[in-house]
Amino acid sequence: MNFRQIKYFVATAETGQVSRAASALSISQSAVTTAIRELETEIGTALFTRTAHGMEMTQSGRELLALSYEILTKIDEAVNIRERASGTTGRILVATTYTVIGYFLPYHLDRIARMHPNLDIQVHELNRESVEEGLLANRFDIAIVLTSNISNPELETDTLLRSPRRLWLPQGHRLADRRRVQFSEISEEDYIMLTVDEAANTTMKYWTFGSTPPQVKMRTSSIEAVRSMVANGQGVTVLSDMVYRPWSLEGRRIVTVETDPVVPSMDVGLAWRRGTEMTPATQVLYSYFRQAFSTPQI
Known part of the structure; x- marks a missing residue:
């Protein structure tokens, strides 16, 4: 082993x-x-x-x-004994968004805390507009966000993870055994629209692949609500692998299928004000993420 x-x-x-x-x-x-x-x-x-x-x-x-x-x-x-002994200190003000703090960040915050116990990392959850404003106003040192949603030229980004988006279906659905499903077929189904972190706007951008708009049955900011409704056969949705779990809270199975064409990924990464020189503490956090996501997988 x-x-x-x-x-x-x-x-x-x-x-x-x-x-x-x-x-x-x-x-x-x-x-x-x-x-x-x-x-x-x-x-x-x-x-x-x-x-x-x-x-x-x-x-x-x-x-x-x-x-x-x-x-x-x-x-x-064991691997990080040296880092823990480095004694790096300082406060880092980190901005993030709902999806990132819920489905990406906790694991890494725990690792960083064990590797660098003398760092004081203060995390603030905000919407994208507030994150961008805070970075530009120097209220935050760095942000961990959906970089696929960032387009402000005054911000520099570094994407760490690209999470594919797929069609979510309840087990036993008529489309569940298909290899790929076209948007024209998805448009025939009731659609559960997630709204948090601009998900609805993103959805409508790639929905132009289909000839008709989605039949939106419900809009919600709750990923768990979407999960439960899909699992219980009340509709379908297209969301990223990062927020996917195969089971709903009720214990019902959710399966995923590729869309045709494939929709853009949901990208997670770092953002900071362009031209800003990172503090030593912020550089430690930046280096952690770069190393964590650039290490060759064997």
Whole structure:
């Protein structure tokens, strides 16, 4: 058993699909499949049940997932002994948005806190307009935002992660077994429109791929509401892999299918005022993210 196998197993368990795990790790699907098979052989039991809609964990898989989180945490601590001893100090004012703080940032804040316990990172959740205004007014040192929504020429951005967008469907839906679904077909379904972080505006930009607009049944700022409504068969939606979970709060299954054509990704990254010289503390945070997302995946 090795770190690579554990890392690929966790990614598959969290995403529910080999293809999604491979995309998140920037590796081939065969590499993920091989790692899981090697783990199952070494442990001597199945970790997943393969279905038409993805990978469902067995009881053994769930037990290994809990242990894997502990293993990865310990590896992080071991790898970052030098960084913790560096003694970097300072306060960093960070701006972020709803989606980023809910589905991306907590894991990294925890890692940074363990690596650099003397840093004082203060996080402020705002909408994009307020984040941009705060950066330009020097109220924030840096922002972690959806860079795909940033177009202000006075701001510099560095994209870390590109999260593909796919069609979300309830299990058993007539389109669930399709490889790709055209927008003309999606327009025949009731559509659940997410509005938070400008999602509705983004949706309408790429909806021009279809010949007719979506039949919007409901608009909501709650991703969990969208998840539940889709899982319960009350409509469909197109959202990114970053906010996807295979189960609703009621325990109902959600599956995803590629759209035809493929819609633009939801990009997450860093933003700061162009020409601003970062403080040493901010540079530490910037370097952490660059290293975390530029390390070659093996």
